[in-house]
Amino acid sequence: MTVKPWRAVAGGVEIRLRVTPRSRLDEIAGLHPASDGSVSLIVKVRALPDKGAANAAVIETLAKALGVAKSRIGLTAGLTARNKTALVEGDVAQLEARIAQELDRCQREKH
Numbered sequence: 274m275t276v277k278p279w280r281a282v283a284g285g286v287e288i289r290l291r292v293t294p295r296s297r298l299d300e301i302a303g304l305h306p307a308s309d310g311s312v313s314l315i316v317k318v319r320a321l322p323d324k325g326a327a328n329a330a331v332i333e334t335l336a337k338a339l340g341v342a343k344s345r346i347g348l349t350a351g352l353t354a355r356n357k358t359a360l361v362e363g364d365v366a367q368l369e370a371r372i373a374q375e376l377d378r379c380q381r382e383k384h
Contacts, residue, residue, distance in 0.1 A: 278304060278314040279372055285345075285362040286369065288335075289313040292355050294320060294327040299334045303379040313356065314372070328352060335359060339371045 279288040289312070291305035296317035305313045318330035328348055336343040341363055351357035361368055 276310065276312050279313045279369065281365045281369070282360070285360060286365055287349070288359045288372070289363060290331065290351075290357040290359055291315050292327060292331055292357055293317045294322040294330075299330055299374045301334065301338050301379060303374065303383070314376075325352075328330070328357075331357065331359070335361065338375050339363075339368060341368075 278290075279286045279326065285340050291313040293302075296374050297317055300316075300317050302315040302317050305315045307313065316334055318327055318334055320326040320330035332343050332346045332348070335341075339361060341361060345362040347360050349358045349360050
């Protein structure tokens with residue numbers, strides 16, 4: 274079994290994120306392996322990490338990539354850190370499929 278950056282929870286999925294502010298683009302850029310063996314979804318945003326701007330950009334980038342409303346996404350941990358946890362409300366199977374599609378897209382663009 275492969276390690277995934279998300280897990281199903283009641284009403285949606287919880288996603289571990291690794292955020293890079295001040296990036297060239299707002300995008301999901303693949304997976305970040307941690308030293309403890311876990312992985313996080315890399316989210317790059319152009320916004321500065323100032324007054325919540327980067328957090329808002331993370332939510333907007335995730336919403337666009339996953340095809341959900343911004344109001345259905347909340348950051349549940351790491352508001353002032355690069356490592357964050359997001360809760361995305363919705364159908365678990367659809368959300369998992371959308372995350373997998375985004376990761377596949379990232380892999381194709383790297384090659």
